[in-house]
Amino acid sequence: MKVHFGDCLNVLPSLRIGSIDLTYVDPPFCTQRQHRLSTRDRTIEYSFDDRWKSLSEYGDFLSERLRVIHLALAPTGSLFFHCDKTASHIAKFLLDEIFGTANFRAEIIWHYKRWSNSARNLLPAHQTIFFYSKTDNYKFNTVLTDYSPTTNVDQILQRRTRDQSNKSVYDRDDNGNVVYNGTKKGVPLSDVWDIPFLNPKAKERTGYPTQKPVFLLQRIIELVTDPGDLVLDPFCGSGTTLVAAQSLMREAIGIDTSKEAVALTKKRLKQPVITESFLLKKGLKAYRNADETALSLLNGVPYVPVHRNNGVDAFLKSTYKGVPIPVRVQKHGESLSEAAAALRKAASSKNAHRMILIAIDDIPTLFPDPTIPDSVVVVNAPGLSIKRLLAQMELEDQSGCHAET
Ligand SMILES: C[S@@+](CC[C@H](N)C(=O)[O-])C[C@H]1O[C@@H](n2cnc3c(N)ncnc32)[C@H](O)[C@@H]1O
Numbered sequence: 170m171k172v173h174f175g176d177c178l179n180v181l182p183s184l185r186i187g188s189i190d191l192t193y194v195d196p197p198f199c200t201q202r203q204h205r206l207s208t209r210d211r212t213i214e215y216s217f218d219d220r221w222k223s224l225s226e227y228g229d230f231l232s233e234r235l236r237v238i239h240l241a242l243a244p245t246g247s248l249f250f251h252c253d254k255t256a257s258h259i260a261k262f263l264l265d266e267i268f269g270t271a272n273f274r275a276e277i278i279w280h281y282k283r284w285s286n287s288a289r290n291l292l293p294a295h296q297t298i299f300f301y302s303k304t305d306n307y308k309f310n311t312v313l314t315d316y317s318p319t320t321n322v323d324q325i326l327q328r329r330t331r332d333q334s335n336k337s338v339y340d341r342d343d344n345g346n347v348v349y350n351g352t353k354k355g356v357p358l359s360d361v362w363d364i365p366f367l368n369p370k371a372k373e374r375t376g377y378p379t380q381k382p383v384f385l386l387q388r389i390i391e392l393v394t395d396p397g398d399l400v401l402d403p404f405c406g407s408g409t410t411l412v413a414a415q416s417l418m419r420e421a422i423g424i425d426t427s428k429e430a431v432a433l434t435k436k437r438l439k440q441p442v443i444t445e446s447f448l449l450k451k452g453l454k455a456y457r458n459a460d461e462t463a464l465s466l467l468n469g470v471p472y473v474p475v476h477r478n479n480g481v482d483a484f485l486k487s488t489y490k491g492v493p494i495p496v497r498v499q500k501h502g503e504s505l506s507e508a509a510a511a512l513r514k515a516a517s518s519k520n521a522h523r524m525i526l527i528a529i530d531d532i533p534t535l536f537p538d539p540t541i542p543d544s545v546v547v548v549n550a551p552g553l554s555i556k557r558l559l560a561q562m563e564l565e566d567q568s569g570c571h572a573e574t
Pocket residue numbers: 175176177178195196197198216217218377378379380381382403404405406407408409410424425426427430
């Protein structure tokens with residue numbers, strides 16, 4: 170791993186022509202801002218300038234550097250260029266000119282969730298990464314992803330063929346039975362990547378402005394390089410690309426005009442911290458892990474589901490004394506008293522005056538349970554009411570039978 174201090178325009182000519190397998194370029198985006206941010210303990214402030222006299226000055230800056238970067242790429246190499254709506258049009262124009270439109274492979278949309286407001290405009294929730302190869306003979310490792318839950322199972326399992334009119338149809342054997350494919354391993358990765366922004370508390374966060382997630386870089390590196398290949402980041406900032414390359418057994422070179430960025434990159438390489446995203450590890454579905462079965466009991470009542478909370482399943486949209494009403498559905502094997510305690514504990518910070526506990530288990534009580542406070546209103550789930558009704562009908566039935574005999 171090598172980290173150089175200086176303008177990449179001056180450092181790049183020292184690299185051997187055709188030696189780089191992948192370059193990830195994440196330059197200033199032409200935001201017309203001075204980017205500043207500090208470490209959590211406020212001992213170091215990182216900054217870089219992104220102010221330009223004009224778009225054409227910015228275009229010239231990029232063009233000069235992209236030409237040298239292009240020279241350094243191997244014939245099988247690729248470039249991934251990161252930008253946003255501010256100057257993506259300029260970048261695309263230059264890249265088409267330098268790499269040739271025939272070598273433009275994909276426009277990747279890095280999509281993430283944001284919760285801020287955006288007055289009189291749409292909330293920005295993506296950035297763009299242009300993928301170009303140096304030649305037609307570029308390295309590419311197919312990455313397969315999970316099928317979407319809405320995918321038709323027939324499409325996954327049954328083999329397809331073409332009929333006489335060249336229409337795609339399910340294949341059948343001589344006896345007219347459908348032919349199975351063997352298990353397909355997944356669908357090829359698309360050009361829209363849902364990867365969360367580093368959250369402000371993530372251990373991976375260094376305090377460097379515009380720091381990208383290591384996971385994003387790992388995905389890019391795995392797509393177009395093999396272990397042992399050489400990755401270049403000419404605007405390396407906090408060194409994310411180098412940390413990702415190191416974690417995947419690739420070699421890497423980083424360059425930056427900021428002394429602090431170079432020092433930070435070296436430090437991260439010595440003590441790499443990579444935050445595992447819960448969302449990426451378990452998938453979007455697991456992240457939305459509100460208790461779906463429990464919530465189905467609230468059908469028809471407007472509510473907001475609560476994810477990953479042990480005590481509350483949802484808040485009703487209606488309020489009581491100005492506070493939304495928390496709801497918990499009793500879990501299997503849990504007594505009503507335990508359920509009420511969990512609900513109260515989880516809702517305590519919300520100042521809720523009334524809470525609703527939905528009982529699902531038949532726990533016979535002759536008297537109101539004294540451990541359940543007045544603020545918790547217990548209602549029976551329809552299944553429980555039906556079970557009780559059935560038990561009562563069975564009793565009536567039996568007593569009726571006895572009366573006749
Ligand atoms: C968008 S940031 C890169 C962030 C990085 N990808 C990360 O994850 O931390 C752009 C970086 O380019 C650096 N830079 C600006 N002009 C440069 C130049 N001419 N040569 C090398 N680095 C430069 C800035 O100091 C800044 O660190």
